[in-house]
Amino acid sequence: MIFARPKVNPTPTFRRPFSRRLALSANPFLYYFYSSKFSSSFTVLKCHCTEDKSTDKSTQGFSVLTSDIPWKTGSLWSAMAVYMFNLHIPLGFGGLSIVAYILNQPVLDPQTQSLSLLLLDILELISTLLLLKSTIKPKNGLMNFFKSSELSIERNWVLASALGFGILILFVFLTSILADRLYGDVNNPILKEMLLSSDISKVACVIVYCIITPPLEEMVYRGFLLASLVSTMSWQQAVVLSAAIFSAAHFSGENFLQLFVVGCILGCSYCGTGNLRSSIVIHSLYNALTLIITFSS
Incomplete structure (x- = not known):
């Protein structure tokens, strides 16, 4: 039987x-x-x-300070207590009495006072640097107080210093008028005696008030205190609280309001620029203006 072969369609x-x-x-x-x-x-x-990945710069806000602080968490108030009660009050307010006791003089002459203030301020500055260094994290250093963040690089701290000093002069003028009406003359007579005593006293006062004190206080009250507070609250609240502590630390009731305003302006300058140089320059210019007014009054 023969089967038929199936027919296959050709490839199309x-x-x-x-x-x-x-x-x-x-x-x-x-x-x-x-x-x-x-x-x-x-x-x-x-x-x-x-x-x-584009970000709107307007969302960054006024303050460029971040919550990433270079010192150990929880060391704020303990370090501030050590600074206040072991350094600032004993040296700043009791230092001249200690010098008078060592020199066996009941009253120090103005030139000795100015030179003693210079030595005491240098000692307080060195001790404060050592205190702040003890709170710094191992991988950081003291230069972190002056290190600018990525956001602060875009801010012109020189222009901010000029603007802040101009605003400061306006507010200081207004608060001075108010203080004069409430307390009378609020000029420091001891400072005026030191400025009028000799050229050595003048130079010592300029070094103390314009070169040593501004970096010292700005590192403590802005670089350390304010930056720590910003990491736990809004920058506005941190500025007000740090300014109140800064003003109270001077133990001057008649100058409390003016020093509080100064602290607020210095705090805003530091928050806005993220650069401690700005507040140091404003602080130094303010102290220089105070010396000029005290000397010429």
Whole structure:
């Protein structure tokens, strides 16, 4: 028996290569379905994979200080207590009495007072640097107080210093008028005696009030205290609280309001620039102006 060999269709040939686009174009419904499906898929993929890294600078706010502080967490109030009760009060307010006791003089002459203040301020500065160094994290150093952050680089601290000093002069003038009406003359007679005594006393006072005191107080009250407070509260609250502590630390009731305003302006300058140089310059210029007014009054 002979079986018939099955007939196999020959391999189909096309006049042109097969194209899905050509096939879809023949059916408008399929073309619309596939095009909308694939385009929506790529759109969704693009939304999930593409990230807009651009940031609006206006969202950064006025303060450029961050919560990343270079010293140990929880060391703020203990370090401030050590500074106040072991350094600032004994040296700043009891130092001259100790010098008078050592020299066996009941009353120090103005030149001796000015030179003693210079030595006491240098001692307080060195001791404060050692205290702050003990709170710094191992991988950081004291220069972190003067190190600018990435955000603060864009801020012009020189311009901020000039603007801050101008605003400070205005507010100091207004608070001085108010203080004179409430307390009378608030000038420091001891400081005036030192400025009028000799050229050596003048130089010593300029070094103390314009060169040593501004960096010392700015490192403590702005670089350490204010920066620590900003990491736990809003920068406005931190400025007010640090300014109140700064003013109270001078133990001058008649100058409390003026020193509080000074502390607020210095705090705003540091928050706005993130650079301690700005507040140091403003502080130094303010003290220099105070010396000039005291000397000429």
